[in-house]
Amino acid sequence: MTNFTSIHDTDNPQALVQQVLELKQNSSPSTLGMGKTLGLIFFNPSLRTRLSTQKAATNLGMNVIVMNINGDAWNIEFEDGTVMNGSTQEHIKDAVQVISGYCDVMGVRTFAKLEDPQEDYQEKVLNNFIKHSSVPLVSLESATLHPLQSLTDLATITETGNSTPKVVLSWAPHPKKLPQAVANSFLQWITATDAQTTVVHPKGYELSDEFTDGVEVSHDQETALKDADFVYTKNWCSYAQYGQTPPVEKDWTINQQKMKLTNNGKFMHCLPIRRNVVATDEVIDNSLVYEQAKNREYAAQAVLQNILEEL
Ligand code: CP
Numbered sequence: 001m002t003n004f005t006s007i008h009d010t011d012n013p014q015a016l017v018q019q020v021l022e023l024k025q026n027s028s029p030s031t032l033g034m035g036k037t038l039g040l041i042f043f044n045p046s047l048r049t050r051l052s053t054q055k056a057a058t059n060l061g062m063n064v065i066v067m068n069i070n071g072d073a074w075n076i077e078f079e080d081g082t083v084m085n086g087s088t089q090e091h092i093k094d095a096v097q098v099i100s101g102y103c104d105v106m107g108v109r110t111f112a113k114l115e116d117p118q119e120d121y122q123e124k125v126l127n128n129f130i131k132h133s134s135v136p137l138v139s140l141e142s143a144t145l146h147p148l149q150s151l152t153d154l155a156t157i158t159e160t161g162n163s164t165p166k167v168v169l170s171w172a173p174h175p176k177k178l179p180q181a182v183a184n185s186f187l188q189w190i191t192a193t194d195a196q197t198t199v200v201h202p203k204g205y206e207l208s209d210e211f212t213d214g215v216e217v218s219h220d221q222e223t224a225l226k227d228a229d230f231v232y233t234k235n236w237c238s239y240a241q242y243g244q245t246p247p248v249e250k251d252w253t254i255n256q257q258k259m260k261l262t263n264n265g266k267f268m269h270c271l272p273i274r275r276n277v278v279a280t281d282e283v284i285d286n287s288l289v290y291e292q293a294k295n296r297e298y299a300a301q302a303v304l305q306n307i308l309e310e311l
Contacts, residue, residue, distance in 0.1 A: 001306035005126060005139040006147050006188065013154070013192045016302060020155040023298040023305075032308050033062035039103035040066045040140065043125070044111045048271060048296050049140045049148065053107060056300035060308065065102065069095075078128060092125075096132035105307055106133055109140035112179035114243035120144060120179075121208070136307045138300075146181045149270050150189035152299040156268065156292045157195070157230055164194045165229035166263065170221060171201035172252050172278040174235035177245050180207055182270050183236050187211040190232075200224035201236075204246035208239050221252060228262040230288075233269050233278055254279040268292060 003009055010016045038057040040050065050066065057064045067073060076095055077088035084091065100106055110125040120143035130137055139147055157165060167190055169183060183199075188211060190197050198216040199207065206217070218224040225231060233254050238244045253276070259265060267279060267287035275281055 001136075001303065001310060003130060003137045004147060004303045004307065005123075005130070005137065005142065006145050006185075007150070007192060009147075013151075013189060016151060016306075017155050017158050019302040019305075020151060020295065020298045021159055023301050024155075024159075024295065027059065027298070029059055029061070030305070031061045032305060033057060033060035036061075036104040036308065036311070037063045037065060037102065038105050038107065038304070039099055040064065040107045041099060041129075042066070042068045042109045042140070043070055044109050044141075046109055046140065048293050049109060052293075052296035053138075053140065053148070053300040053304075055297050056304055059297075059301050060304055062105075062304070062308075067099075078124060092128045093132045096129050097134065100133040100135045103135050104311060105136050105138065105304065107138040107140045108142075110142055112143035112181065114177060114179060114237060117239070117242040136310075138303060138307070141181055143179065144181050145185040145188065146270070147185055147189075148296065148299050148303065149182060150185040151303070152292055152295045153186055153232065153268060153270070154189050154193065155295050155299060156288055157190075159291075159295075160266070162229055164196070166227055167195045167197045167230045167232065168224050168228040168265075169197065169199045169232045169234070170224065170252070170254065171205050172233045172235050172254060173248065174274060174278060177237040177243060178235045180236040180239055182234050183207055184211045186232055186234070187215060191215060198224045198228075202246070202248045202250070202252065204238055204241065205236065206238075206240060207236070221250070222258065222261060225258055225261045225265070228265040231259065231262060231265050231267050233267065235278060253277060254283050256280060256282045259283055
């Protein structure tokens with residue numbers, strides 16, 4: 001493995017999932033990363049990604065350096081050829097070449113800005129990091145995908161032992177507009193399995209065809225939830241009316257009554273979650289969310305281990 005920015009960076013997603021679960025069973029420390037440095041660059045906030053990736057690197061004997069680039073660093077210019085006499089002080093090509101000089105592996109978190117679909121869906125920031133980095137790059141969530149989360153989610157589903165589950169990805173309410181990255185990425189990984197997958201969301205919240213091709217799409221949440229083994233819930237804003245939040249009439253919060261429609265289904269969410277908005281307390285308190293969060297450590301460790309083995 002060189003970079004890890006999507007499912008396409010692994011030849012065998014199922015084998016990677018098994019590697020995650022094996023690391024969980026046998027979590028003895030490794031010296032593979034001794035003398036190597038992981039640099040983590042955050043354009044956006046994080047709790048799980050930051051801590052689980054740091055922990056994973058430590059488990060492998062790596063040193064870790066972390067920077068919140070917004071506020072702590074110079075303002076970054078992303079356009080080539082710009083006359084930089086305005087508010088930006090450092091060009092992305094200079095910043096990334098310098099940072100990668102301090103690291104053996106780099107991670108970057110860069111959310112969608114939700115202003116220009118082309119800029120986000122062409123992964124402008126992530127691709128600048130890939131282009132200018134002299135070391136392998138791990139996505140810590142990009143504009144359109146969150147592969148470490150999706151690998152974790154697949155491992156969490158796999159460890160329950162159900163290899164042909166009915167999985168429902170349900171849109172849920174949120175007071176702010178959120179990117180499509182987690183939903184896109186979950187579909188990219190779950191459709192590589194034998195799961196029977198349905199996406200359910202209000203009209204106007206269709207995801208890009210790139211991620212829903214071949215997946216059943218519904219606008220009727222209660223029908224979709226019937227007999228589900230896993231209910232993966234996430235909010236996202238409109239893709240077609242990019243960055244907008246069209247009005248939603250029905251109540252899409254996942255509650256206990258809705259979970260009763262499932263096949264004793266397990267509720268999943270990547271966290272952080274707005275309690276009693278996305279799902280009720282009772283649903284969250286009887287869910288897989290903490291298993292998912294714990295598995296982030298082993299997913300990051302598996303990815304870092306594969307990258308270190310190729311250095
Ligand atoms: N799920 C997830 O990526 O959490 P953080 O945003 O806290 O890293």
